[in-house]
Amino acid sequence: MENLSHKKILVIYTGGTIGMVSTDHGYDVKTGYLSETIAATRDFYHYNMPEFEVIEYDDLIDSSNIKPERWLSLSKDVIRNYDDYDGFVILHGTDTLTYTSSVLSFMLGNIQKPVIVTGSQIPLSKVRSDGISNIMNSLILACSGDIKEVCVYFNQKLRRGNRTTKISATDFDAFISPNYPSLAYVGIDIDLKKKRLLKRNGTTKLGRFENFKIPKIAILSIFPGMDSDVLDTILKPPLQGLILKTYGAGNIPNDESILRSLANANDRGVVIVNCTQCLYGSVKMGAYKAASGLAKTGVISGFDMTDEAALGKLFYLLSQTDLSQDDVKRAFAVSLQGEVTTDDD
Numbered sequence: 001m002e003n004l005s006h007k008k009i010l011v012i013y014t015g016g017t018i019g020m021v022s023t024d025h026g027y028d029v030k031t032g033y034l035s036e037t038i039a040a041t042r043d044f045y046h047y048n049m050p051e052f053e054v055i056e057y058d059d060l061i062d063s064s065n066i067k068p069e070r071w072l073s074l075s076k077d078v079i080r081n082y083d084d085y086d087g088f089v090i091l092h093g094t095d096t097l098t099y100t101s102s103v104l105s106f107m108l109g110n111i112q113k114p115v116i117v118t119g120s121q122i123p124l125s126k127v128r129s130d131g132i133s134n135i136m137n138s139l140i141l142a143c144s145g146d147i148k149e150v151c152v153y154f155n156q157k158l159r160r161g162n163r164t165t166k167i168s169a170t171d172f173d174a175f176i177s178p179n180y181p182s183l184a185y186v187g188i189d190i191d192l193k194k195k196r197l198l199k200r201n202g203t204t205k206l207g208r209f210e211n212f213k214i215p216k217i218a219i220l221s222i223f224p225g226m227d228s229d230v231l232d233t234i235l236k237p238p239l240q241g242l243i244l245k246t247y248g249a250g251n252i253p254n255d256e257s258i259l260r261s262l263a264n265a266n267d268r269g270v271v272i273v274n275c276t277q278c279l280y281g282s283v284k285m286g287a288y289k290a291a292s293g294l295a296k297t298g299v300i301s302g303f304d305m306t307d308e309a310a311l312g313k314l315f316y317l318l319s320q321t322d323l324s325q326d327d328v329k330r331a332f333a334v335s336l337q338g339e340v341t342t343d344d345d
Contacts (some may be wrong), residue, residue, distance in 0.1 A: 007050035007143040010085040012077055015060035016093025018120040018131045029060040037124045050143050063093025068214045075107040079206050087114040087142030094119045094174055101161030102312030105150040105337045109207040114147035118154060121172055130172050137186050149198040158184035162309040162339040178279040179304040198338045215318035221245035228257035235265040241314040242272045250274045250283035250291045259293045266298030271328050275302035275310050300332050309339040
């Protein structure tokens with residue numbers, strides 16, 4: 001293993017399974033437990049390991065309780081400490097881990113350093129925990145000068161943060177990246193696939209939050225028999241954006257009232273993004289007659305983005321109060337942070 005002792009990593013602990021202990025009401029976070037466990041684990045202080053500092057949030061949470069304010073605080077903490085560290089590791093609960101990694105990929109801007117998000121399926125307080133390995137390898141990957149993006153590390157694989165989604169509540173291999181290959185495989189050696197990494201132009205442009213405003217966004221899955229009343233309820237003001245989960249390649253029922261509801265919302269300024277319910281593949285709104293009316297209503301394609309990436313991108317764009325509806329729509333037609341497959345991939 002390469003000697004990484006000259007590197008310095010900031011670890012930010014937000015809560016989640018990895019630092020939980022058993023209580024009478026089930027697993028719950030315990031202040032100080034994770035930091036104490038890391039401090040007592042000799043392998044973290046091997047002479048080849050990087051120097052690291054752990055920031056443990058005062059308000060540790062189960063990640064199912066996460067709110068946009070936490071995304072903002074994480075972004076600000078990374079940017080505030082950006083010049084003092086070579087990389088960052090965020091320890092997070094697995095339930096909403098990929099929402100956080102997706103949002104951060106946009107909010108942090110054009111970073112030139114690795115931000116690795118990880119957690120565990122079994123707490124450090126229990127036998128067979130996957131937490132030690134996930135933290136250890138995340139620290140090592142956070143030292144890489146080749147990684148310049150937000151990633152998810154879990155169970156021996158590194159994936160792009162805004163390409164990853166959770167698929168299992170019980171398996172150690174809990175995450176996949178359905179439409180983009182893994183960035184690294186960790187075994188005896190660490191096999192980093194450099195050609196798959198996000199390419200930067202060398203200019204650091206970190207996110208700024210002076211005019212940041214948390215937007216109102218919803219996700220709705222189309223289902224058989226759904227009528228326009230459901231849509232009308234969801235689309236009422238102050239909603240600003242909707243991720244519409246459609247069938248297959250982006251299809252919806254041939255229902256004029258549904259199309260009219262979508263068109264009316266678009267005319268009011270709501271940005272509506274068409275994402276497929278399928279894990280694999282892409283939205284192709286012109287492929288079937290059932291989707292042909294969507295484009296006319298102003299709905300835009302989410303292509304092959306995950307739900308989390310579409311929400312993260314919409315969250316970031318709508319939070320920029322100086323962007324118009326057309327500006328947001330145009331941004332969805334391009335890849336900002338490697339979140340969508342382009343002709344160059």
